[in-house]
Amino acid sequence: MADCNEMSQQSVSHYVKNVTYAICQVAAEFIKFPSPAENTLMRDFEEVAVMPGIIGCVDGTLIHIKSPGGPDAEHNRGRKVFFALNVMAVCDANMVITNLVVNWPGSAHDSRVYRESGLCAALERGEYRGVLLGDKGYRCDYYLFTPLRNLVTAKDYRYNAAHAKTRNLIERTFGILKRRFGVLGKCLRTEL
Template identity: 50%
Template sequence: MPTSRELREVKAHFYSLAGFPNVIGCVDGTHIPIQSCGGDEAELFRNRKGYFSINVQVVCDANLLIRDIDARWHGSAHDSTVYHNSFLRARLDNNEIDGHLLGDSAYPCGRYMMTPILNTSTNAERLYNVAQIKTRNTIERTFGVWKRRFPCLSQKLRIKLEHTLAVIIATAVLHNIAIQQNDTVSIDNSPEEDIISAESNMQPLTSEGNHYRRLLLEQYFM
């Protein structure tokens, strides 16, 4: 995640995209295809689309830099499960990072996670959603650029499971180096095919999440 010195710049860059305040990163999961590892636990790696994968949680900034990555989870794990058990969630709960993430409806809306509003009824809610979705698009663009640089991430990784994590992390590091060296990659703006829709796994809105989201609506979107 960004250092305390970098946070102000990260938040300002995100805010410039669509006027969404205090964003420290956009988060989502992406499935990296792997070969079956065999054995009793093989089916744990089969995701809802039917293929074996690692569910990789990534947090990006507005420059498409990968600021946090968790590649420990089998493909059947839901995005919210990965997030709830992540070191990042623990740091946020310990108030180590000031700000909030933007996620889709697969994540529970809370103090540190702002998600879209379902069934909007006011203009403020619609403006919030437009800003949230436009800003959150950076994570889909990050996945697109990362996988365009390293096509192996979109194909089946035919290596031992214990080596898969190292490959995923190494490509993330090299992706960041390429961005810092202004090595650009062009992609279209269509969503990734392998990002599983969150609509069938929407998380309930907590009272804390509703409170903080209402504060944002009142202060920035009314």
């Protein structure tokens, strides 16, 4: 970007930081669960694979960053060896992100990021009716369903097939996000 616009790297980093800060200031207006009055989440999800009661699909993705330096830098080294942020997102049936958590180091497990999120706390307080779908890396609980591990009956297999089809929405959402904003698929070199 600096080369194309004849700007110094320092200037570009300054502008990126300012724009990022501005986006963070208004993010809550756009990334949020619908209010009960406008809530069609369960109906929309049921149309995907006939799974009732679903209000979102959750997963984490690693965003590659340069080493932040300092004594705690290694906490940012993710399971894929590079320095990263572990970003948790929840999407609706239309692949719209309804919850986003971006403040965890790459070494944090997806399940921990979820358990300590404001969304998990809101679900536990009963602010939202319904459940999320997560992959096998999450702990199954009252508010988050995961695939069954020991499949015995045809019903178990049908549940896992419907779960996979529905939960795939968050994988596709991350794919779209990383294609649209290609920098997310590369190493972010801006100071965070």
